[in-house]
Amino acid sequence: MISERKRNIREVDAENEDNGDRIGKRKRNIREVDAENEHNGDRISERKKNIAREVDGENEDHRPDRIxxxxxxxxxxxxxxxxxxxxxxxxxxxxxxxxxxxxxxxxxxxxxxxxxxxxxxxxxxxxxxxxxxxxxxxxxxxxxxxxxxxxxxxxxxxxxxxxxxxxxxxxxxxxxxxxxxxxxxxxxxxxxxxxxxxxxxxxxxRLKLPKSLCLPALKSLHLAYVTFTASDKDRVEPFSNCHVLNTLVLRNFSLSAQVLSISNSTLSSLTIFEGQACSIVLSTPNLSSFSITGSVGHQLSSTSDLSFLGEVNINIYMPWSETSLDGKSSIIIKWLGVLANVKILTIGLCAIQTILHDLLNPTSIRTQPPKFVRLESLKVKVGNPLSTKNTSDEKVTRAVEYLLQNSPMPRFDIIRSA
The missing domain is CATH 3.80.10 (Leucine-rich repeat, LRR (right-handed beta-alpha superhelix))
Known part of the structure; x- marks a missing residue:
């Protein structure tokens, strides 16, 4: 009886083993099917990519060349x-x-x-x-x-x-x-x-220019590092034959005389950067904008009152030593006397410091400031705090009050750069 049960158990084990083999085979078949499906999926995906590339290529070929x-x-x-x-x-x-x-x-x-x-x-x-x-x-x-x-x-x-x-x-x-x-x-x-x-x-x-520039259509003229030729012993007058000249910029010029005569009835904008120290005579009745930059070397005068003068910018360079400032304040104030009909005046810090130098010097001879009858705005550009540590707003205001002592007080701004 026991032997029969053992045989039955072995038969069951054999049957289970057989079933396990069948299950394992089925699992292998499933894995093979999955692998085949995955392979087919890869082929399908690759085909899709190829089709997409072909479509993109066709689109590229048909894309218009816009340029x-x-x-x-x-x-x-x-x-x-x-x-x-x-x-x-x-x-x-x-x-x-x-x-x-x-x-x-x-x-x-x-x-x-x-x-x-x-x-x-x-x-x-x-x-x-x-x-x-x-x-x-x-x-x-x-x-x-x-x-x-x-x-x-x-x-x-x-x-x-x-x-x-x-x-x-x-x-x-x-x-x-x-x-x-x-x-x-x-x-x-x-x-x-x-x-x-x-x-x-x-x-x-330097380029040596002729005595007179005969440019009848010229409206704008910029000259740098050139030499003007004297029309007579003491004077150069190069611009009188430019009959429609509107804008003139002179930079680092030289001349073979003591006087530069800027004579032009149509000129409205004049800018001077440095240049040989000389006497500049303006015969420019329609001048509306004037800028001067550099050292205080030029003497300035005008044959008219410059009644159309709208804007003036004065930006001078500070000399190496304070003793070089002696007498420079009077030159700046004489400039302002020539330009007294200005509406908007902008002055740099060095010009203010030059004026202060004479104000604080009890032995200096002071020039009486002009009367600005049309002045609407005065701006003082004082730079950044590091460059102006010895010039307080109070000192700037004192110099401005001195300049405007004969004039109605306009709008006054101190402009500091960052």
Whole structure:
């Protein structure tokens, strides 16, 4: 009986083992199915990715080229904001744009520091630009800010002037090239120029200007590091033949006389930065804005009362020693006497300190301040606290009260920079 039970148990165990094998087989089958499904899923996913890439590629192919679709007039406008080299390089990118670089109305020549290879390359480029340019298009602006050979510079300027350029800006950035400027007489006889900026900062010799500038269309003139030629023994008078001149900026000039006469009935804005100490005589009845920056070296006078004067800015440099301040206050006050019809007056801290120096010196001879009959606003720019630690607001106010002792009190502001 016991033996029979053992046989039954073995049969049950065998049956369970058989069932376990079947279950294990089923599990393996399930895993195989799962693996196959996963593989199929990967293939489906890959197909989806391929389809997506194909669609994206088709979309890319059919996406419009917005730059090429722009009208020529707009493209032409855009490249005229570039320097000439960049404009030519841009136009090479498309056959449709090739001719645009030949129609530029603005030419800007910039080059790197001089070298023999760069010089040859620039000469070729300049020659190609000028020879290929379509002359039916007006030349509005020419800018030269480069280290280029004097002959090349002259050639470009002559081309521009012969094509009635309207605006000319030229910075001579060279310590080695000495421009012979065969084109200089042409510049100062131009009938087309409305704006001229001429700077000779780094050249070993200053540009010597003619006695009179005959520029009938000129409205704006900026001159830096130039020399004015005397029209007689004691005086230079270069601007009287600029009949529509509106804006004049003079920076670090020199002259072969003691008097600079600025005579022009249309001039409304005059700015002077430094320059050789001289006597400046204003014959500018329509002057509305005047700025002077630098040392207290110029004497200032006027042949009219400057009744249209709206704004005046005085910003002088402080000398190295306080003894150099002696007598400078009277010069500043004499300037203010010439400019007494101003409406808005802005004075820098150094001018205030110069006036204070004489106020605090009991032995100094004080000049009586003018009467500002039209003054509406007085602003004193005193800089940041570190630069003004020895000049309190009370001291500034004392100097201002001295200046305005003969005038109605206008609005008064002390302006400090951060």
């Amino acid at each position: 090429s679709a722009l009208p020529d007039s707009l493209l032409f406008h855009m490249i005229n904001f570039m320097d000439t080299k960049s404009a030519v390089q841009t136009c090479v990118l498309s056959k449709r744009w090739n001719d645009l670089s030949k129609c530029l109305t603005n030419l800007t020549f910039n080059s790197d520091l001089p070298s023999e290879s760069l010089d040859r390359s620039f000469k070729k480029f300049e020659s190609w630009v000028l020879s290929s340019r379509d002359d039916s298009y007006p030349l509005l602006n020419l800018t030269i800010e480069s280290w280029i050979d004097a002959d090349v510079q002259d050639r470009v300027i002559k081309y521009a002037l012969l094509h009635n350029v309207q605006k000319l800006k030229m910075n001579i950035n060279s310590t080695t090239y000495r421009p012979n400027f065969k084109s200089l007489p042409l510049i100062f006889r131009s009938q087309s120029l409305t704006s001229l900026e001429l700077s000779n900062k780094l050249s070993p010799s």
